[in-house]
Amino acid sequence: MSARGNPYVPVQARIETIVVENDERDLKTFRLVFCNGNGFSHECGQFAMLSVPGAGEIPIGIASSPLDKGYIEFTVKRYPTGLVTNALHDLSEGDIIGLRGPMGNSFPLKDLTGKNIVIVGGGFAFTTLRATIRYLLDDSVRKQFGAITVIYGARSPGELLYKPELRQWQQRKDVQTHITVDKGDASWKGREGFVPAVVSQVAPSSANAYCIVCGPPIMLKFAIPPLLTLGFSPETIITSQERKMSCGIGKCGRCNMGSKYVCKDGPVFSYAQIKAIEDKGL
Amino acid sequence: MQDQERKMKAAAKRLFDDQKVDVVVGFRKGSLPNSSRPYFARSAADAEHLVWNGFCTANLAAFLPKLFEKPARPKDGYKPPRIAVIAKGCDGRSVSGLIKENQVPRSNLIVIGVPCHGMVTSNKGAKAKKEEVARACQECVSPTVKDADITIDGEGRKPAKTAYARVKAFAGKSSEERWKAFVKEISKCIRCNACREACPNCYCKTCFADQRKPSWVSPANELSETIVFHMGRMFHQAGRCVECDACVNACPMGIDLRLFTQKLAQDALDLFGSTPGIAGDEVPMLNTFAQDDSQCFITDPEEK
Amino acid sequence: MVSVALDKKNLKKFVGAMLKQGKALGPVATENGTVLGELTAKSDIVLDYGNFKLPPKREFFPQCEVITRFDGTKVSEEPVRGQASVIFGVRPCDAQALAYLDKVFSDETYTDPYYQTRRDGALVISLACSEPGEACFCTATGGGPGATTGADIAAFSQSASVLLEAVSKKGESFLKKNTGLFREPTKKELQNKKTQGSEYAKRLSRVDVSGAPKALEKRNDSRFWDEIAETCLSCGACTFLCPTCHCFDLYEEKRGSASARIRLHDACTFPSFTREASGHNPRAGKGDRMRQRVMHKFSYAPENFGTVFCVGCGRCVVHCPSNIDIRETIAKVNS
Numbered sequence: 001m002s003a004r005g006n007p008y009v010p011v012q013a014r015i016e017t018i019v020v021e022n023d024e025r026d027l028k029t030f031r032l033v034f035c036n037g038n039g040f041s042h043e044c045g046q047f048a049m050l051s052v053p054g055a056g057e058i059p060i061g062i063a064s065s066p067l068d069k070g071y072i073e074f075t076v077k078r079y080p081t082g083l084v085t086n087a088l089h090d091l092s093e094g095d096i097i098g099l100r101g102p103m104g105n106s107f108p109l110k111d112l113t114g115k116n117i118v119i120v121g122g123g124f125a126f127t128t129l130r131a132t133i134r135y136l137l138d139d140s141v142r143k144q145f146g147a148i149t150v151i152y153g154a155r156s157p158g159e160l161l162y163k164p165e166l167r168q169w170q171q172r173k174d175v176q177t178h179i180t181v182d183k184g185d186a187s188w189k190g191r192e193g194f195v196p197a198v199v200s201q202v203a204p205s206s207a208n209a210y211c212i213v214c215g216p217p218i219m220l221k222f223a224i225p226p227l228l229t230l231g232f233s234p235e236t237i238i239t240s241q242e243r244k245m246s247c248g249i250g251k252c253g254r255c256n257m258g259s260k261y262v263c264k265d266g267p268v269f270s271y272a273q274i275k276a277i278e279d280k281g282l
Numbered sequence: 283m284q285d286q287e288r289k290m291k292a293a294a295k296r297l298f299d300d301q302k303v304d305v306v307v308g309f310r311k312g313s314l315p316n317s318s319r320p321y322f323a324r325s326a327a328d329a330e331h332l333v334w335n336g337f338c339t340a341n342l343a344a345f346l347p348k349l350f351e352k353p354a355r356p357k358d359g360y361k362p363p364r365i366a367v368i369a370k371g372c373d374g375r376s377v378s379g380l381i382k383e384n385q386v387p388r389s390n391l392i393v394i395g396v397p398c399h400g401m402v403t404s405n406k407g408a409k410a411k412k413e414e415v416a417r418a419c420q421e422c423v424s425p426t427v428k429d430a431d432i433t434i435d436g437e438g439r440k441p442a443k444t445a446y447a448r449v450k451a452f453a454g455k456s457s458e459e460r461w462k463a464f465v466k467e468i469s470k471c472i473r474c475n476a477c478r479e480a481c482p483n484c485y486c487k488t489c490f491a492d493q494r495k496p497s498w499v500s501p502a503n504e505l506s507e508t509i510v511f512h513m514g515r516m517f518h519q520a521g522r523c524v525e526c527d528a529c530v531n532a533c534p535m536g537i538d539l540r541l542f543t544q545k546l547a548q549d550a551l552d553l554f555g556s557t558p559g560i561a562g563d564e565v566p567m568l569n570t571f572a573q574d575d576s577q578c579f580i581t582d583p584e585e586k
Numbered sequence: 587m588v589s590v591a592l593d594k595k596n597l598k599k600f601v602g603a604m605l606k607q608g609k610a611l612g613p614v615a616t617e618n619g620t621v622l623g624e625l626t627a628k629s630d631i632v633l634d635y636g637n638f639k640l641p642p643k644r645e646f647f648p649q650c651e652v653i654t655r656f657d658g659t660k661v662s663e664e665p666v667r668g669q670a671s672v673i674f675g676v677r678p679c680d681a682q683a684l685a686y687l688d689k690v691f692s693d694e695t696y697t698d699p700y701y702q703t704r705r706d707g708a709l710v711i712s713l714a715c716s717e718p719g720e721a722c723f724c725t726a727t728g729g730g731p732g733a734t735t736g737a738d739i740a741a742f743s744q745s746a747s748v749l750l751e752a753v754s755k756k757g758e759s760f761l762k763k764n765t766g767l768f769r770e771p772t773k774k775e776l777q778n779k780k781t782q783g784s785e786y787a788k789r790l791s792r793v794d795v796s797g798a799p800k801a802l803e804k805r806n807d808s809r810f811w812d813e814i815a816e817t818c819l820s821c822g823a824c825t826f827l828c829p830t831c832h833c834f835d836l837y838e839e840k841r842g843s844a845s846a847r848i849r850l851h852d853a854c855t856f857p858s859f860t861r862e863a864s865g866h867n868p869r870a871g872k873g874d875r876m877r878q879r880v881m882h883k884f885s886y887a888p889e890n891f892g893t894v895f896c897v898g899c900g901r902c903v904v905h906c907p908s909n910i911d912i913r914e915t916i917a918k919v920n921s
Contacts, residue, residue, distance in 0.1 A: 054845040313903065320909075479907070
């Protein structure tokens with residue numbers, strides 16, 4: 001959306017498919033197709049404002065890769081108190097919603113060519129990481145980067161997102177995929193353990209490497225120390241932040257962390273940037 | 283009045299010296315000419331800053347529910363704070379109401395009653411006028427707290443015999459006139475919520491106006507939304523409002539909310555024989571019923 | 587730039603000239619004091635008021651306005667309606683605030699069309715102050731009683747005349763267009779303009795605002811802010827009356843299958859301002875919100891825009907129900 005257009009008017013997109021991702025059935029992936037060809041392209045890590053007419057607008061990370069042609073995907077959690085998430089979850093395939101985007105900055109992949117990339121995700125903060133992994137594993141892109149390691153965990157096996165894709169990645173040789181759950185069930189044959197602990201166990205090398213880590217605040221709090229111990233620096237640890245938003249374009253004053261707006265200067269910040277903000281005052 | 287201020291400060295200091303309180307909620311000198319402002323004294327040294335004069339308009343009871351609020355994650359050995367409040371008559375009535383509604387624990391509260399001479403009309407930046415006692419204070423039926431824990435000696439105002447003359451005159455006007463006057467006043471509202479936050483009775487964790495599921499009223503200062511907000515808030519005060527004018531004084535737009543709060547107070551008196559916060563042991567007006575209560579509002583709404 | 591004098595006996599003609607541009611607003615007397623009201627040919631413009639209670643930003647950034655509509659099928663942009671063509675009597679502090687808001691609503695990536703359309707379509711005529719308010723401190727924030735930033739024309743009221751100076755091309759164009767109403771200012775009038783300003787400035791509050799951004803870097807202590815915010819009621823009086831505050835919310839109103847998206851003023855002082863659907867609230871405490879408010883104006887804005895977002899108008903000081911005084915807060919920050 002350029003400065004000439006009206007940044008508050010959404011474009012319309014049709015819901016093509018809805019996939020329920022988890023056993024609790026409160027996480028759905030919506031595959032959208034832009035109406036009338038008025039779409040936008042995005043970069044990994046960016047988000048868009050989804051609007052459900054009559055309910056409102058919410059900022060959601062884009063879960064599909066920039067190279068996925070013809071559609072754009074979002075994975076949205078239904079919150080009991082959420083006006084929009086509830087309205088969205090009540091929609092069906094074929095319904096039309098609004099999109100404003102792409103918004104925010106992106107993971108600095110252009111600066112990471114030739115480097116090894118470690119991706120660490122927890123819970124349903126995994127969405128933009130999934131977009132990034134899909135992008136990195138594309139044939140046209142993969143050669144540009146070194147080794148790719150993925151560490152992803154959820155509370156339980158039923159809560160893992162993108163299960164078919166996780167299985168595919170686990171079959172591939174060009175990515176090391178480590179999936180874990182806080183607590184398994186009778187049929188779970190995989191790893192058990194909190195994501196921060198698994199980071200220490202897998203111990204990805206920090207040599208020539210960057211780490212992109214996304215998760216709820218509590219997971220970040222415990223995942224960053226092991227990464228620092230492994231030799232990653234605050235500059236080479238990249239995270240994505242979330243705040244309540246309204247305009248998404250840096251004017252309504254709501255989503256700031258210190259002097260930075262999460263919608264405009266973020267949502268992607270390095271850990272070094274976060275520390276600088278926190279030192280000065282949130 | 284300076285003598286009363288001296289005695290009030292001494293009483294506050296004594297409470298700290300005897301380690302009987304954690305906070306004394308009172309007033310200190312304001313940053314504008316002819317003003318005082320709410321102040322939390324936390325030590326005998328702090329208490330030196332307390333003042334008592336004709337500018338102590340705020341209703342200090344408004345601060346009590348939050349001060350007594352239990353933290354979401356209380357530390358081990360958490361004990362509620364012991365709080366003293368410098369109370370005019372209206373503050374005392376509000377405190378009484380808050381105790382009845384379980385927002386303030388009686389055992390942890392010390393009411394220091396100071397005789398009130400009436401507060402000066404608040405000016406809010408207008409050129410200094412000759413000091414005159416505020417209308418709310420001229421009409422006050424209880425200038426001094428009757429059953430304070432500590433009573434500062436002195437003569438306060440004589441209680442007025444409020445007959446709600448202004449409200450009755452207004453009620454006598456035609457429906458169109460009243461609606462026009464109401465809309466004219468309420469149109470000034472900018473939905474800043476100062477009236478609500480200054481009111482001791484507005485302690486709801488989520489105000490009906492802020493609810494979104496369902497949404498009763500939007501935050502817009504569009505006339506119909508503004509009317510619903512004020513009517514809703516007013517009616518939630520029925521039988522509870524003590525006519526302290528905290529809302530009137532807090533409002534930056536000078537809306538005459540007193541006309542409406544007084545109507546509630548008049549109805550409470552005429553229909554229920556209730557003067558909120560005065561008698562010590564009454565149950566909140568709308569929280570009780572008797573078998574022989576009038577049913578006419580259902581059976582014969584036209585009956586007066 | 588063009589500088590002219592208008593004899594006060596020609597004020598009504600001047601109102602007429604403003605009305606020729608379209609809808610005109612100016613200071614008019616009402617039972618609630620002097621307000622920025624709509625002018626008619628009969629209007630008596632007031633020239634000796636302190637300041638409007640409500641900041642003129644509301645003419646460009648209304649408290650509530652529909653920005654988009656959904657008719658059941660399509661979304662449409664709501665046209666800007668009822669904007670003023672001339673706004674006369676904006677005090678220099680409030681005009682300076684408009685210049686700050688310009689930076690927020692139009693940046694290198696996005697322009698807010700609703701604000702910008704109103705701003706582009708209005709001629710702003712500021713009116714220099716002759717009497718400081720009891721809490722004014724405009725000189726401390728880089729302004730002054732005769733400052734001209736943010737206005738198209740700066741007016742200076744004297745005993746029998748009003749001096750008008752063009753500040754922008756738009757302003758110059760208006761003065762040239764109505765040249766028949768004006769005359770050359772006399773030397774005395776020009777001299778009065780200078781002395782009036784400096785006399786006034788002497789009576790303003792002294793606050794060291796320039797040192798605040800640096801001092802705030804060391805004030806991350808939550809105890810400091812909890813103490814300042816102790817008696818704060820978390821209402822929005824300070825925010826809604828502030829000429830530079832611009833925080834807003836987008837609210838959806840539904841009617842059947844149609845809906846309207848409304849932009850509303852919002853306040854970072856409100857407890858639910860940053861509360862997320864999960865219940866998590868990064869600024870749950872009053873101290874956090876007080877720190878946000880003060881830092882936004884005196885630390886983040888300087889960092890992002892090169893200027894503090896406070897013009898020293900004093901409204902927040904006068905109208906805070908708890909009399910929390912930003913001048914004292916800045917002094918505490920600096921100490």
